[in-house]
Amino acid sequence: MKxxxxxxxxxxxxxxxxxxxxxxxxxxxxxxxxxxxxIMETLIETHGKAMVTRLSKEKAEVLLAVYPDADYHDVSRILLYGLPRDKYGGDVMVVAAGTSDLPVAEEAAITADWMGCKVNRLYDVGVAGIDRLLAYREDITKASVLIVVAGMEGALPSVIGGMVQRPVIAVPTSVGYGAHLQGLTPLLAMLTSCASGMSVVNIDNGFGAAYQAALILKLANEGVANETALS
Known part of the structure; x- marks a missing residue:
């Protein structure tokens, strides 16, 4: 094959x-x-599926006329054609600090789902109202991998990182005022976090966070399969 x-x-x-x-x-x-x-034609011919990120509604309408079986998700601006080949055990929880972070959070959630992960969502639980987060503590600690999306000062991933013994993937967003610096402030806060077990992707990169989460679950599932084969 080429x-x-x-x-x-x-x-x-x-x-x-x-x-x-x-x-x-x-x-x-x-x-x-x-x-x-x-490009979609080529990918569908080869893989039977295709995914487009950061797609405007206007372009999506053109593509849906060609591929009526595709799905367009307005909030995440993702267009999907085809289904995941694999379904992994475990789950990815996508946690968003505020409603304004949902475009990035949904980009992560839709991507992870399309890559074969079971996805749970927990939105609008930022540190300004910490009781909202703590009300879901049991659910948070049970997740296999957590993607935590936050703008403003970017504190939420550090808080969750101190609550769980699971990988936490932090996503800074460009949501915030003035000295937030279009996402640079939460990015630096997450990079300098004292919470262990936390990795950080680029500003607004929900896709990259989901890709990393899917690889973690893929590797874990391959390990389980290998152990079963050897036992």
Whole structure:
């Protein structure tokens, strides 16, 4: 099989699923609807599925006319065609500090689900009202992997990181005022957290957080399968 398909404006990576476990995902911003359509055609022909992130509603309408079986999620701005090949044991909990963080949180949730993870959501539980978070402490501690999304000062991942013995993936968002600096303040706060077991992705990168969470569950499930085969 060819490693990539040269479309002139794009060299579509056909071998990525074999190398990394998941096919190439299309980043929708900066591409025309026609370019996205042609990349989707190539990916669907090879993998039977395709995912487009950061896709405007206007471009989505064009693509849905071509692929009526696709699903467009307005909040996350993700378009999906096809279903995940695998379903992993365990679960990913996506936690958002505030309602304004939902576009990034939903990007993470929709991505993780499409990659084969069971996803639970816990939204609007920021540290300004800590009782809201503590009311769900049992659910939080039972999650296999946590993606924690927060803007403003970015404190929520550190709080959750001190509550659980699970991987915590922190996602800073560009939601906040003035000295929040479009997400730089929560990014630096998360990078300098004293909570162990926490990793950090880039500002507003819900997709990257979900990808990492899916790889963690994929590896854990492969380990269980290997242990079963050896026993």
């Amino acid at each position: 490693k990539f398909e040269d479309l002139g404006f794009s060299k579509v990576d056909l071998d990525r699923e074999k190398r990394t476990g998941y096919p190439e995902v299309i980043y929708g911003e900066g591409k025309t609807a026609d370019q996205i359509k042609k």
